[in-house]
Amino acid sequence: MSTDYVRIEGITRTFGAGENAVHALRGIDLAIRQGEYVAIKGRSGSGKTTLLNLIGGLDRATSGRIEVGGADVTAMTDAELLTLRRERVSYVFQSFGLIPILTARENVSVPLRLNKIPPRDREERVTEVLTSVGLAGHQNQVPGQLSGGQQQRVGLARALAAKPGLLLADEPTGQLDSHTARDIMTLIGTLVRTESMTAIVTTHDPLLLSLADRVIEIADGHLVA
Numbered sequence: 001m002s003t004d005y006v007r008i009e010g011i012t013r014t015f016g017a018g019e020n021a022v023h024a025l026r027g028i029d030l031a032i033r034q035g036e037y038v039a040i041k042g043r044s045g046s047g048k049t050t051l052l053n054l055i056g057g058l059d060r061a062t063s064g065r066i067e068v069g070g071a072d073v074t075a076m077t078d079a080e081l082l083t084l085r086r087e088r089v090s091y092v093f094q095s096f097g098l099i100p101i102l103t104a105r106e107n108v109s110v111p112l113r114l115n116k117i118p119p120r121d122r123e124e125r126v127t128e129v130l131t132s133v134g135l136a137g138h139q140n141q142v143p144g145q146l147s148g149g150q151q152q153r154v155g156l157a158r159a160l161a162a163k164p165g166l167l168l169a170d171e172p173t174g175q176l177d178s179h180t181a182r183d184i185m186t187l188i189g190t191l192v193r194t195e196s197m198t199a200i201v202t203t204h205d206p207l208l209l210s211l212a213d214r215v216i217e218i219a220d221g222h223l224v225a
């Protein structure tokens with residue numbers, strides 16, 4: 001039996017007030033099963049990033065309810081949201097977000113240090129995730145010595161390191177050429193299965209949508225049926 005890992009009910013998000021109010025999300029209802037790989041498409045400004053930020057607890061909804069792994073994110077205190085992001089939800093960014101002076105290994109070990117994983121387990125896990133993204137031979141290079149695709153593989157390895165239940169990726173392939181972008185989207189699909197995660201990825205690229213299990217479209221803050 002499949003269970004929902006993410007449950008979104010009646011979510012709205014309005015920025016500003018009065019005449020200047022921007023209704024970024026106007027009532028979103030959505031359920032995402034555990035282990036599902038979902039792609040969100042929509043034009044620029046349709047609300048994709050806003051939705052991802054609400055699911056990951058980086059922003060707060062104006063109204064509605066979001067559950068992640070059975071926990072009500074919309075009712076959490078700031079401290080609880082921090083714990084959620086450290087333990088259960090991780091992000092991959094379009095701009096990779098790696099620390100330039102740290103090697104690939106050191107970048108990947110950051111979330112494990114934050115979670116106070118003992119050094120031996122940490123080193124083992126870092127080797128495991130870097131191998132699973134195909135970077136076993138590049139562990140001691142800093143981001144500036146890696147290609148864009150390799151840097152995003154480090155970003156993915158870092159996101160996976162602490163075994164999150166949910167991976168959120170906002171345009172993870174936006175800075176990559178089409179061939180590398182395809183490799184990264186395929187890799188996310190493989191990792192979702194091998195690491196038994198749920199993943200939600202936004203993308204503008206129609207060619208990449210077919211790599212996800214399901215495609216959701218947002219237009220003007222609504223889901224398109």
Ligand SMILES: Nc1ncnc2c1ncn2[C@@H]1O[C@H](COP(=O)(O)OP(=O)(O)OP(=O)(O)O)[C@@H](O)[C@H]1O
Binds near residue numbers: 024042045
């Ligand atoms: N912090 C903010 N303050 C005011 N308006 C905002 C804020 N964040 C987003 N918006 C507005 O909300 C709407 C949705 O933005 P959002 O970034 O979610 O779109 P998107 O679909 O991710 O776009 P893109 O594909 O270009 O990243 C836009 O009109 C945007 O200008």
